[in-house]
Amino acid sequence: MHLDGNEKTDTTYDWRIYADATCAGLSVLIPLPLVDIVFETIFRRRIPRSISKARGREVPPDTKAQLSRPVNGLFSQSGCLSVPFKVLRYVLRRLWRKIIYIFAVKDATTALTEYWHRAFLIDHMIRAGHLDANVDTSLAVRVSRQVLHDIDPSPLTELARQTIANVGHVFRLLVRARRLGAAEVTRSLGEALSSHSKSAGESLVATSRLYDQRYVAEIEARGRAG
Secondary structure (H helix, E strand, C coil): CCCCCCCCCCCCCCHHHHHHHHHHHHHHHCCCCCHHHHHHHHHHHHHHHHHHHHHCCCCCHHHHHHHCCCCCCCCCCCCHHHHHHHHHHHHHHHHHHHHCHHHHHHHHHHHHHHHHHHHHHHHHHHHHCCCCCCCCHHHHHHHHHHHHHHCCCHHHHHHHHHHHHCCCCHHHHHHHHHHHCHHHHCHHHHHHHHHCHHHHHHHHHHHHHHHHHHHHHHHHHHHHHC
16 A cells, blocks of 8 residues: 555546546536536546546445545535525526626636546545555545645646637537446547646646645554554
């Protein structure tokens, strides 16, 4: 198991790792409030399963469920009383941003960069053995969520914009991806990411290194406490 953070991170490009993450980010462009969040949730939940399948590594179902949760979701543990206000704010915000399409594109750009980092980090965790059934997967999930919350995904912004520009009818694309599989339907979108894999890799590797540092720090802290 990779624990010391000194091993070279594998940045081998494989579109299967990023396909569902890309669809989750593009779901923001669907011009229908609540429908967009349904599709985003569907593809976000697929990310851990698709990556583990692509790598031939089994991840416990409860761990997949934890990895599928949004880092900054619409709902939180702040209480049921706040839910109606959050729903109202969400609907109004989505309606406005569908009317002013440029804001929807901005949202989708941000979502894409964040989901690409999420997919890369999950792949990194699987390869490191941190999501195996016989280890403390909750530690890995907790550290990854902290990292995804703290990183700056903006270096991938231009690449995300190019990807969005190459999308025609996003709703039709996502429906087909939901039915036939994201990797196959969105393969053409992967060409842009592939051609910029070196520059994109720098940002992604920085994320995995931060994760490694914090994971090792947590292990060492547990050792001192023990």
